[in-house]
Amino acid sequence: xxxxxxxxxxxxxxxxxxxxxxxxxxxxxxxxxxxxxxxxxxxxxxxxxxxxxxxxxxxxxxxxxxxxxxxxxxxxxxxxxxxxxxxxxxxxxxxxxxxxxxxxxxxxxxxxxxxxxxxxxxxxxxxxxxxxxxxxxxxxxxxxxxxxxxxxxxxxxxxxxxxxxxxxxxxxxxxxxxxxxxxxxxxxxxxxxxxxxxxxxxxxxxxxxxxxxxxxxxxxxxxxxxxxxxxxxxx
Amino acid sequence: xxxxxxxxxxxxxxxxxxxxxxxxxxxxxxxxxxxxxxxxxxxxxxxxxxxxxxxxxxxxxxxxxxxxxxxxxxxxxxxxxxxxxxxxxxxxxxxxxxxxxxxxxxxxxxxxxxxxxxxxxxxxxxxxxxxxxxxxxxxxxxxxxxxxxxxxxxxxxxxxxxxxxxxxxxxxxxxxxxxxxxxxxxxxxxxxxxxxxxxxxxxxxxxxxxxxxxxxxxxxxxxxxxxxxxxxxxx
DNA sequence: ATGGTATATATGTCTATACATATTAATCTC
DNA sequence: GAGATTAATATGTATAGACATATATACCAT
Numbered sequence: 001x002x003x004x005x006x007x008x009x010x011x012x013x014x015x016x017x018x019x020x021x022x023x024x025x026x027x028x029x030x031x032x033x034x035x036x037x038x039x040x041x042x043x044x045x046x047x048x049x050x051x052x053x054x055x056x057x058x059x060x061x062x063x064x065x066x067x068x069x070x071x072x073x074x075x076x077x078x079x080x081x082x083x084x085x086x087x088x089x090x091x092x093x094x095x096x097x098x099x100x101x102x103x104x105x106x107x108x109x110x111x112x113x114x115x116x117x118x119x120x121x122x123x124x125x126x127x128x129x130x131x132x133x134x135x136x137x138x139x140x141x142x143x144x145x146x147x148x149x150x151x152x153x154x155x156x157x158x159x160x161x162x163x164x165x166x167x168x169x170x171x172x173x174x175x176x177x178x179x180x181x182x183x184x185x186x187x188x189x190x191x192x193x194x195x196x197x198x199x200x201x202x203x204x205x206x207x208x209x210x211x212x213x214x215x216x217x218x219x220x221x222x223x224x225x226x227x228x229x230x231x232x233x234x235x
Numbered sequence: 236x237x238x239x240x241x242x243x244x245x246x247x248x249x250x251x252x253x254x255x256x257x258x259x260x261x262x263x264x265x266x267x268x269x270x271x272x273x274x275x276x277x278x279x280x281x282x283x284x285x286x287x288x289x290x291x292x293x294x295x296x297x298x299x300x301x302x303x304x305x306x307x308x309x310x311x312x313x314x315x316x317x318x319x320x321x322x323x324x325x326x327x328x329x330x331x332x333x334x335x336x337x338x339x340x341x342x343x344x345x346x347x348x349x350x351x352x353x354x355x356x357x358x359x360x361x362x363x364x365x366x367x368x369x370x371x372x373x374x375x376x377x378x379x380x381x382x383x384x385x386x387x388x389x390x391x392x393x394x395x396x397x398x399x400x401x402x403x404x405x406x407x408x409x410x411x412x413x414x415x416x417x418x419x420x421x422x423x424x425x426x427x428x429x430x431x432x433x434x435x436x437x438x439x440x441x442x443x444x445x446x447x448x449x450x451x452x453x454x455x456x457x458x459x460x461x462x463x464x465x466x467x468x469x470x
Numbered sequence: 471a472t473g474g475t476a477t478a479t480a481t482g483t484c485t486a487t488a489c490a491t492a493t494t495a496a497t498c499t500c
Numbered sequence: 501g502a503g504a505t506t507a508a509t510a511t512g513t514a515t516a517g518a519c520a521t522a523t524a525t526a527c528c529a530t
Contacts, residue, residue: 010483023410023449035510046485051511067511068493076325076406081318081416083468087311171311175258181316182467185420185438203420203438208465213258230443232417233318245513270480281515286481302481303523 009045014053017043022062022073030075033063081235085181088144088167088223092136100135103162104195111147118210118220119149128156130166133195139226140196146221153218167221170211174218179211183231186224198227205229244280249288252278257297257308265310268298316470320416323379323402323458327371335370338397339378339430346382353445353455354384363391365401368430374461375431381456388453402456405446409453414446418466421459433462440464 021027033039036054040047054071057063061079065071092099108126111119119127128148134141146166148156153174161169170176186192186206193200207223256262268274271289275282289306292298296314300306327334343361346354354362363383369376381401383391388409396404405411421427421441428435442458 019412023412025410029407037510048486048513049484051513052483055512065511066493067491068495068509070510076322079320079322081320083316083318085314085316085470087314090311172264175260177254177258179470180467181470182465183418183440184463184465185440187422187436187438201422201436203422205418205420205440228419230417230419232415235320235414235416272480283483283516284514286483287513290482300481301523302521303479303525305480 009043009049011049011052011056014039014043014045014050015056018053018057019062027073029073032070032072035070081233083181083231083233086231087171088134088142088165092134092141095136097136097139100137101165102133102135104131104133106130106161108150108157115147115220119147119217121149126150130161132161132165134165141226142229143192143195143224144221145224146219148219149217152213152216166219170219175213176211176218177214179209179217182208184208188227192224196224196226202227205231207231244278244284246284246287246291249274249278249280249285250291253288253292254297262308264308267305267307270305316468318416318466318468321466322406323369323377323400327369327376330371332371332374335372336400337368337370339366339368341365341396343385343392350382350455354382354452356384361385365396367396367400369400376461377464378427378430378459379456380459381454383454384452387448387451401454405454410448411446411453412449414444414452417443419443423462427459431459431461437462440466442466 018027018033021033027033034042036047036050040050043050054063054065058065058071059080062074063071064074089099107129109129110116110124111121111127111129115127116125121127128150130144130146130148132144132146134144144165144167148166148170150157153170155173156166156169159166159169159173184206185203188196188198188200188202188204190200192198192204193202196202196204198204204227205225207225208221209223210220211218253262253268256268257264262268269277271282271285275285278285289298289300293300293306294315297309298306299309324334342364344364345351345359346356346362346364350362351360356362363385365379365381365383367379367381369379379400379402383401383405385392388405390408391401391404394401394404394408419441420438423431423433423435423437423439425435427439428437431437431439433439439462440460442460443456444458445455446453
């Protein structure tokens with residue numbers, strides 16, 4: 001017989017109902033919505049369940065919530081997107097191509113001032129500079145240009161970076177907690193063009209990334225992708 | 236006297252402790268961690284509190300969780316970043332510049348095949364094509380090139396897009412739920428160069444965005460930013 | 471061996487209740 | 501009326517307990 005329960009109230013279903021009311025303009029952008037307790041009564045569930053649903057929508061940017069002030073529909077909804085940061089080996093594998101890796105250069109050197117400032121190196125301090133090419137099948141995929149603070153990554157100076165990319169070595173051996181990410185477009189100079197197999201002057205997507213272990217910057221990397229590369233995400 | 240409670244166990248503090256163990260390599264990448272019930276006993280809090288902490292870390296990409304299988308430290312941590320989608324007016328205002336807007340063109344037309352496919356238009360169907368320039372002070376900031384499905388945005392054909400940008404009109408008047416976002420680099424052609432005030436051939440960051448109301452694609456937009464623009468985020 | 475079935479287990483979620491905390495609104499004092 | 505104090509309120513969070521659900525593993529029959 002299995003009488004279906006008239007109250008299948010998961011937090012997802014509450015979220016769906018709230019979203020429906022927002023889309024239907026029952027709760028227009030900028031307006032207040034009822035408080036959690038009232039909503040819980042109206043929808044027939046516990047306040048914690050309403051809280052879970054509304055919190056989720058707030059994280060997604062659909063709602064603005066403030067203690068005591070209440071909850072209102074965001075004036076400009078969906079302002080956030082989750083970006084999957086490409087782990088190069090996985091990204092290439094997902095394209096169904098064989099992943100390849102070639103170390104181009106590796107040396108301890110004094111970085112240019114901008115990098116030295118980013119890594120917070122002492123005056124004249126040295127850092128490990130690694131350049132490498134990642135391949136998708138036989139085609140160049142991305143060029144990695146990376147500076148590493150040796151003190152923040154003990155063991156890196158002894159690592160064999162011709163076999164494992166610096167990125168993967170760091171992921172496995174240097175604990176890190178956060179960092180920054182920025183995107184821009186650059187024009188291929190002769191060196192980049194030769195390595196990536198494109199014409200000089202081609203517009204390329206470049207991703208700059210710094211990684212921190214909580215106290216210092218472990219590494220600063222620039223990834224310059226092959227011509228035509230697009231970074232995708234869903235809202 | 237206010238004896239400080241020896242158990243100030245918020246879910247954030249539990250999360251911090253778990254993160255500490257991961258960073259300290261007590262729980263190395265790829266390894267299993269104790270189950271929620273055991274952790275709750277060990278740390279002296281309720282299982283729900285542990286659940287909240289671990290769920291948060293899983294959303295951040297630090298942990299992989301599966302029912303029955305348990306929780307393990309992700310082999311490649313921190314794979315996700317939250318990207319703040321630029322609402323142009325706000326972005327310019329945050330730079331401390333006056334926001335300006337100029338409508339370049341507006342007409343109903345048959346879009347090129349790629350756009351028609353994206354919008355799922357019937358054969359030969361028309362869509363509204365809007366081009367506009369957004370200004371930061373006196374400087375060009377970004378060019379918006381947008382196609383809108385009229386049926387999905389009732390009222391758009393009567394809107395005065397010389398005063399309000401199509402983007403803002405849509406945000407306020409067309410409910411939407413999701414979409415896609417992709418980034419790439421393009422070379423400035425003569426037209427773009429003239430509008431953005433740069434040399435032809437300059438590498439520019441381009442953001443392509445589609446917006447859906449759940450059943451159909453409402454709009455497809457290409458935003459081409461001024462030379463040197465960088466999109467930033469933190470992990 | 472092979473394939474299906476049962477069971478155990480870890481996470482996922484809901485509930486009711488209590489208290490914490492931020493912040494607005496009301497009130498009091500000078 | 502200006503500024504400080506107090507109360508009220510909505511969200512934020514912790515707890516114990518219960519049940520739901522996915523799935524790895526053990527077990528069984530063929």
